[in-house]
Amino acid sequence: MRKFMLFAYMVVLLSVARASDLRLPESTAAGQAMTIAISGTGDGVLYLLGPSQVIKRELRLDRENQLVIKGEELRCAGRWIAVLRSGGTWQSQVFWVAPARPENLNFLARPSRVPVDRRGVISGMAFVFDSYQNFVLQPAPVKFTLSVGDTGASQTVTSRNGVAWVSSSSARKAGAAQFVASLGETAVRRVVQQVASDPCNLRMHVVQQNKRGVVVETDPIRDCTGNPVPDGTIVTFTQTDSAGRSTVDARIRKGIARAELPAADNAHVTVAAGVVLGNELQLGGRR
Amino acid sequence: MKLARVFVFAVAAALLGFGGIPFLHYIRADSKPAVQLDAEKAAPREVDDAVQQAIRRDYAAAWQALASAINSNDPGALNENFVGLALDKFTQRIRDQRAFGLKTRLLDRGHKVEAVFYSVDGSAIELKDTASIETQILEGDTVIHSDRAEIVYYTVMTGAEDHWKVRVLESAP
Numbered sequence: 501m502r503k504f505m506l507f508a509y510m511v512v513l514l515s516v517a518r519a520s521d522l523r524l525p526e527s528t529a530a531g532q533a534m535t536i537a538i539s540g541t542g543d544g545v546l547y548l549l550g551p552s553q554v555i556k557r558e559l560r561l562d563r564e565n566q567l568v569i570k571g572e573e574l575r576c577a578g579r580w581i582a583v584l585r586s587g588g589t590w591q592s593q594v595f596w597v598a599p600a601r602p603e604n605l606n607f608l609a610r611p612s613r614v615p616v617d618r619r620g621v622i623s624g625m626a627f628v629f630d631s632y633q634n635f636v637l638q639p640a641p642v643k644f645t646l647s648v649g650d651t652g653a654s655q656t657v658t659s660r661n662g663v664a665w666v667s668s669s670s671a672r673k674a675g676a677a678q679f680v681a682s683l684g685e686t687a688v689r690r691v692v693q694q695v696a697s698d699p700c701n702l703r704m705h706v707v708q709q710n711k712r713g714v715v716v717e718t719d720p721i722r723d724c725t726g727n728p729v730p731d732g733t734i735v736t737f738t739q740t741d742s743a744g745r746s747t748v749d750a751r752i753r754k755g756i757a758r759a760e761l762p763a764a765d766n767a768h769v770t771v772a773a774g775v776v777l778g779n780e781l782q783l784g785g786r787r
Numbered sequence: 788m789k790l791a792r793v794f795v796f797a798v799a800a801a802l803l804g805f806g807g808i809p810f811l812h813y814i815r816a817d818s819k820p821a822v823q824l825d826a827e828k829a830a831p832r833e834v835d836d837a838v839q840q841a842i843r844r845d846y847a848a849a850w851q852a853l854a855s856a857i858n859s860n861d862p863g864a865l866n867e868n869f870v871g872l873a874l875d876k877f878t879q880r881i882r883d884q885r886a887f888g889l890k891t892r893l894l895d896r897g898h899k900v901e902a903v904f905y906s907v908d909g910s911a912i913e914l915k916d917t918a919s920i921e922t923q924i925l926e927g928d929t930v931i932h933s934d935r936a937e938i939v940y941y942t943v944m945t946g947a948e949d950h951w952k953v954r955v956l957e958s959a960p
Contacts, residue, residue, distance in 0.1 A: 527960065547924070549889070549924060550880070551877075551880060551957065551958060552875075552876030552877065553880060553883055554884055554889065576876065578957055578958040578959070579960075581934070590932065592924075592932040596960045608906075608910070608911065611908075620907075629872075633876075637959055660903075661903050661904060661913060661915065661941060662913070662955075665907070667831070667907055
């Protein structure tokens with residue numbers, strides 16, 4: 501009995517000695533070749549399971565083996581698990597793949613359309629990635645440039661936890677602002693349309709008056725920084741007289757809004773665009 | 788006689804106990820994990836209560852969907868909670884797993900989440916999550932790897948139609 505136990509113990513020891521040994525670097529980087537050392541003999545299978553990919557290798561082991569995983573195969577960063585099956589046994593090891601150097605940006609700019617001359621209304625955030633679309637947490641300098649025509653401003657922000665962001669005021673001049681985030685050679689461009697703000701000094705005058713009615717039109721409508729308010733913006737003319745109230749919603753065309761109001765002996769006319777009130781006219785009497 | 792009864796009872800209890808563990812694991816793998824969210828340090832914008840509640844709900848749902856998808860090798864389960872890069876990446880992982888006859892069982896024991904960034908316009912939030920997860924890799928029905936670890940994940944979620952979706956989910960050492 502004692503001899504049998506000794507024999508069994510020896511068999512176990514020998515089988516353990518024959519089991520394969522898996523040695524990986526504790527960490528590597530995406531896009532870098534990795535060498536895995538495997539000691540053992542016989543056929544085996546190696547699985548490398550990463551966050552977004554699985555690599556499988558059929559192995560014919562011969563004592564000390566070196567398996568090279570090419571850089572282009574090892575694309576995703578994060579926590580990986582290597583599992584080796586050899587001689588009916590399994591063994592596994594966790595290892596980490598770091599992102600490659602920062603190369604790409606995912607840039608979000610808001611809003612796409614904004615009134616001129618408003619403080620802190622434009623925001624841009626850039627998420628930093630490597631060339632394999634791995635999120636890069638290491639700090640990286642991201643340059644934000646906001647320009648309209650030949651005027652603009654830029655600011656460099658170091659990313660934190662993979663994100664860099666800026667908040668900016670809109671320019672005084674209307675137009676398509678180029679909002680660019682750049683990282684090294686990579687630049688991502690967004691357009692922020694800066695449009696005229698609310699009308700300023702909205703004024704109207706009578707163009708024509710006869711028995712059928714009265715035609716009123718505004719002066720060219722501009723915002724407080726001199727930008728023409730876009731065509732299509734609604735301007736409301738309201739006439740109040742003894743018969744009641746008449747309202748005309750007219751769109752700005754070529755910078756001017758015009759309305760034809762009913763004839764009245766004594767009427768009060770007002771003009772407004774959004775929350776902005778313009779001048780008032782008294783028809784058939786003194787203004 | 789009494790000793791025999793005790794023995795039978797002990798064996799039955801042991802069998803029930805050991806048999807029940809995988810079953811319990813199976814339930815846990817498919818249930819919504821616990822998510823604790825600390826949004827005190829979020830910048831540049833504060834995260835209001837309604838958003839915090841939505842993030843807790845939708846982040847837990849995302850992990851539940853991921854555990855289900857990666858265990859059943861069905862990437863369709865990801866569509867409701869993942870978008871963009873995260874959706875592409877996990878879909879690829881599941882396709883590779885399926886091709887090699889592998890499955891992954893995630894036994895999710897909860898997430899301690901800190902909001903580290905919340906965008907000015909409220910459209911994106913970044914989370915740092917310390918997740919307690921047991922990972923089992925299966926070849927067919929054989930468990931070929933099992934480990935339990937606290938893993939740090941960085942997550943970017945963006946607002947979708949009526950809920951938040953995971954756009955980036957990446958583990959870091």
